Amino acid sequence: MTLSTRIRSGGCLCGAARYTVRGEPLRVGLCHYSDRRKSSGSVFVAFAVWPRSSFCQSGETSTYAGRSFCPRCGGRLFCLSDRFAEVRIGSLDDAPSDLQPIQEIWIKRRETWLHPIEGAPGNTKRMPSMPWILRKTELSLPRFHFIPPPFRANPGRC
Numbered sequence: 357m358t359l360s361t362r363i364r365s366g367g368c369l370c371g372a373a374r375y376t377v378r379g380e381p382l383r384v385g386l387c388h389y390s391d392r393r394k395s396s397g398s399v400f401v402a403f404a405v406w407p408r409s410s411f412c413q414s415g416e417t418s419t420y421a422g423r424s425f426c427p428r429c430g431g432r433l434f435c436l437s438d439r440f441a442e443v444r445i446g447s448l449d450d451a452p453s454d455l456q457p458i459q460e461i462w463i464k465r466r467e468t469w470l471h472p473i474e475g476a477p478g479n480t481k482r483m484p485s486m487p488w489i490l491r492k493t494e495l496s497l498p499r500f501h502f503i504p505p506p507f508r509a510n511p512g513r514c
Contacts (some may be wrong), residue, residue, distance in 0.1 A: 366448040368431030373415040375434060377443060384445070385459040387464045390504065395423055396432060399467050402445045404455050412443035474490045 367374040381404035445452040
C-alpha cells in the first residue's frame, strides 16, 4: 500500500460494527432488485465493490442471505465473497459524494419516478460479481434461495 492509497471507513449506526476499504472501488452502482429493496427498506441500494483483499472488518456482525449487518442496531453494511466486498455506501463515515454510480442493475424494477443514471449501462438481471447471494433454481423452489459462500477461516477481521 502506498501513502497515496485512500482508506475509507464505515460502520453501523451504534458503532459496534466497523470496516475499512483501501483504494478505489472496482465499480459503484444502484440495484433495484426486490430482495435488496426489502432488506434496505428503500427503493434501491447504492453499493460499491472492492477486492476482498482491500476490505477489513472489526466488531460483531450477523449475516442473513449473504448480507451482513450489525446484530445490535440492525445497520446494513456489506456483502462478502472470497473475491469481493460489496459495501452499502450509505454506511461509509463520510458522505460518498465522490462515489458516483456508473451502473444500474435490475432496472426493470426501477421506480418510474427515478431517473436513469446518464450514460450508465443498464442490466435487467443481477450483477455477476456476487453470484453466491441468490441463485434461481428451476426444480425445488419457485423463487430464489440462499447459497452460502465457501467457508473462510479468516473473515478479514482487522
